[in-house]
Amino acid sequence: METKTIKKAARILLGANLIFAGISHLSFARKSFRAQVPNWVPLKKDDTVLYSGFAEIALGSALVFAPKKYEARVGQIAAGFFTAVFPGNIAQYTHHRSAFGLDTDGKRLARLFFQPVLIYWALKSTSIEISNHENK
Template structure:
């Protein structure tokens, strides 16, 4: 089981690094569709700044999932899970405001995507859990 958990952690970490790099480069416009209006209304930041900041956070989290020593992985998993929870309102906003991005061009597709956020949270927690003794 430890090998499967390690593979899951590495896959999640690599996926986060890729997503973060895409925030910073080729998919910035797509990610702007997920920035809730409330964020830019409450904070003096642009949608682009939110996208860039979340991209940096994803690269850092992905790198931490890949490189954290055994004793720190559980903490990194909790931070990653919290990050996935924190960005969930962006997915809800995309669905509520019917914003097309990443091929999510129907209400059903956008709603279905919402179901995957709890999976990411569970994945982050499970893949960084220490082995049972």
């Protein structure tokens, strides 16, 4: 399979997952997402969950539907978002909060290692490829 096709599929898959996650923030998983909001966030936990849900739907939609010329920028913004919400994963681990089946410190710790994967995924699936012909 061609690299361009793999990257497009990865970008669309990431976008679809973000849209799904955003919808879950606003509905059936809202309570579970509250467990990831650090106590130091100056907003109410429920408001934080709702705002991040809207942000995920917007980012996911942009990953799926943005014109090609904006893909790299959208990928950078998505990577920034994944970086910004990482303290929530850390808070869930350090405060021993169970949610999403993460009911042991081991599972919560393992979850921390997935965030860099999301950051890489966002950047790699939206990066501009330069062919060898253009470099010569």
